Amino acid sequence: MLAARTRLAQSLGAALPRTTTLARLGRVHLPALSTSSFLARRGFATTGAEEKTVPYTADKLTYLKRDPAFNQITEEHVAHLRTLLSPGSLLVGQSDNDNDLLPYNTDWMNKYRGKSQIVVRPRTTEEVSKVLAYCNEQRLAVVPQGGNTGLVGGSVPVFDEIVLSTNLLNKVRKFDPISGTLVCDAGCILESLENYLGDRGHIMPLDLGAKGSCHIGGNVATNAGGLRLLRYGSLHGTVLGLEVVLPDGTVLENLSTLRKDNTGYDLKQLFIGSEGTLGIITGVSILTPKKPNAVNVALVGLKSFEHVQQAFLGARENLSEILSAFECWDKSAAHLVQAHSVQGNRNPLAEEHPFYVLLETSGSNKEHDDEKLGAYLEKLMENEIIDDGVIAQDATQILNLWSLRESIPEACSKSGAVYKYDISMPLPVFYQMVEDVRARLTAAGVYGPEKMVTDVIGYGHVGDGNLHLNITAKKYDGEITKLIEPYVYEWAAKYSGSISAEHGLGLMKAPYVGYSKSGPMIDMMKRIKKVFDPHGIMNPYKFLPQ
Ligand code: FAD
Ligand code: 2HG
Ligand code: ZN
Numbered sequence: 001m002l003a004a005r006t007r008l009a010q011s012l013g014a015a016l017p018r019t020t021t022l023a024r025l026g027r028v029h030l031p032a033l034s035t036s037s038f039l040a041r042r043g044f045a046t047t048g049a050e051e052k053t054v055p056y057t058a059d060k061l062t063y064l065k066r067d068p069a070f071n072q073i074t075e076e077h078v079a080h081l082r083t084l085l086s087p088g089s090l091l092v093g094q095s096d097n098d099n100d101l102l103p104y105n106t107d108w109m110n111k112y113r114g115k116s117q118i119v120v121r122p123r124t125t126e127e128v129s130k131v132l133a134y135c136n137e138q139r140l141a142v143v144p145q146g147g148n149t150g151l152v153g154g155s156v157p158v159f160d161e162i163v164l165s166t167n168l169l170n171k172v173r174k175f176d177p178i179s180g181t182l183v184c185d186a187g188c189i190l191e192s193l194e195n196y197l198g199d200r201g202h203i204m205p206l207d208l209g210a211k212g213s214c215h216i217g218g219n220v221a222t223n224a225g226g227l228r229l230l231r232y233g234s235l236h237g238t239v240l241g242l243e244v245v246l247p248d249g250t251v252l253e254n255l256s257t258l259r260k261d262n263t264g265y266d267l268k269q270l271f272i273g274s275e276g277t278l279g280i281i282t283g284v285s286i287l288t289p290k291k292p293n294a295v296n297v298a299l300v301g302l303k304s305f306e307h308v309q310q311a312f313l314g315a316r317e318n319l320s321e322i323l324s325a326f327e328c329w330d331k332s333a334a335h336l337v338q339a340h341s342v343q344g345n346r347n348p349l350a351e352e353h354p355f356y357v358l359l360e361t362s363g364s365n366k367e368h369d370d371e372k373l374g375a376y377l378e379k380l381m382e383n384e385i386i387d388d389g390v391i392a393q394d395a396t397q398i399l400n401l402w403s404l405r406e407s408i409p410e411a412c413s414k415s416g417a418v419y420k421y422d423i424s425m426p427l428p429v430f431y432q433m434v435e436d437v438r439a440r441l442t443a444a445g446v447y448g449p450e451k452m453v454t455d456v457i458g459y460g461h462v463g464d465g466n467l468h469l470n471i472t473a474k475k476y477d478g479e480i481t482k483l484i485e486p487y488v489y490e491w492a493a494k495y496s497g498s499i500s501a502e503h504g505l506g507l508m509k510a511p512y513v514g515y516s517k518s519g520p521m522i523d524m525m526k527r528i529k530k531v532f533d534p535h536g537i538m539n540p541y542k543f544l545p546q
Pocket of ligand 2: 151209226406408409420421422460468469470
């Protein structure tokens with residue numbers, strides 16, 4: 001009997017010599033990047049004239065008014081903050097144009113820009129506690145910031161709020177290889193944790209394209225989903241405990257490593273996804289899965305989203321417990337990756353396809369997984385659900401295929417301005433939103449090669465029912481925004497979807513939360529906010545409607 005892999009090579013290989021095609025690709029995995037190198041790579045100048053190309057949020061969104069309840073920062077404040085911190089932990093700008101402060105004031109998309117002149121970078125929980133207590137007492141507003149990769153404008157100031165960065169809170173506190181529990185500082189970069197665990201036979205339960213920059217504290221604060229949620233579930237399940245500093249300086253120490261603990265309200269859940277509005281997460285205890293012995297990644301091309309759905313149903317049925325990711329993108333996304341990739345990502349399939357699916361299996365027995373995946377893909381080919389496909393043959397090829405998916409957000413950003421929507425909804429209407437938005441922008445005469453809107457792209461975590469709609473444009477423009485919003489949110493509400501599947505609300509979606517949550521629920525959220533943060537100093541203007 002032929003090995004599954006050889007049989008598959010025969011059927012898929014008829015259309016494509018898989019190994020050679022993949023072998024031609026260079027190594028394209030995103031390297032670990034600092035926030036500023038992310039910015040630099042997207043053509044964001046950190047010098048001179050081009051700094052001014054990102055307009056101030058306060059000038060753009062004129063409905064936002066600085067809350068007069070917050071004090072302006074004085075030299076006395078700065079001098080006192082200095083006494084609370086270790087040397088080198090306070091950055092003070094001469095103006096908000098200051099190059100050192102620019103990466104803290106400007107978001108990843110170059111869409112939002114604040115005017116902060118103070119960045120505090122505590123090195124310990126105790127320092128965080130002292131700083132927050134002082135800011136609370138002095139009524140100084142604070143924006144918590146991790147890797148600043150958030151996509152809804154939550155991580156940067158609007159006016160002159162103090163940025164509290166977790167950059168220097170970056171130590172692993174302990175790891176237990178038996179239970180797989182990891183306890184670390186909130187400022188640890190996700191990719192560094194993945195590398196740390198990799199050496200110890202474990203992996204992080206979440207993975208994102210921004211892993212080279214985002215912090216675990218930022219991931220928890222946004223309840224980030226990402227590429228592994230299908231398999232390991234959300235952070236609401238994998239986070240076992242948190243250490244959080246409240247605005248009055250109180251430290252809620254609950255770095256539990258227990259799987260089970262039914263003693264009272266589960267307070268940590270409130271902080272998961274609270275986007276810096278209730279307190280600062282300083283420590284995280286998280287359950288890490290064993291590194292799978294066998295990982296397979298396949299990329300397939302399909303004719304329509306109907307076919308994508310059929311392939312997904314088949315994957316649930318035939319790959320069940322070994323299925324670890326099911327990601328999809330359309331032809332427009334693939335084009336952008338080819339057009340803008342600096343790292344040479346090339347389509348390994350011989351032809352273009354309207355849709356692409358990357359699916360991953362992870363398990364403990366390579367032969368078993370190969371067999372299952374092979375049989376599944378053969379069945380899809382036979383039933384003409386997929387038109388072509390490749391399977392990675394080694395670790396480098398796995399990274400190369402993943403890179404085609406992970407570089408989509410970066411490729412979109414290279415097009416100019418990008419309007420990002422992150423919707424969850426029932427699968428049957430998943431791609432319809434992209435088509436409806438295309439039709440709407442075409443009818444308005446703004447979409448086309450020489451027009452303001454250059455592309456409407458759909459991709460996302462099909463396995464989680466989470467679509468990323470990216471609309472690329474020559475620049476951010478109020479009239480274009482009005483054509484898209486609230487249309488997209490109304491659309492999501494009509495189909496019982498969520499206006500934010502995984503990126504959160506931030507500044508961008510705070511006014512629109514009513515499309516996904518009822519009035520009484522929003523009122524209860526406001527009451528909870530008041531309990532934790534009575535003076536409202538934590539990340540003001542964000543998250544909840546004003
Ligand atoms: P930041 O951007 O710094 O902050 C995000 C929010 O959390 C802000 O409101 C901030 O105030 C708050 N915050 C940060 N740290 C703390 C803290 N210690 N305590 C309290 N509040 C805090 N998201 C997904 O869900 N899935 C994806 O697949 C995904 N992929 C991405 C790919 C790219 C290329 C990029 C740029 C972003 C992606 N994101 C994704 C969005 C983003 O949510 C995540 O990158 C990440 O979770 C944000 O972490 P961060 O450390 O950068 O947080
Ligand atoms: C992803 O899944 C991220 O790649 C980013 O959530 C999505 O940029 C986006 O819209
Ligand atoms: Zn995503």
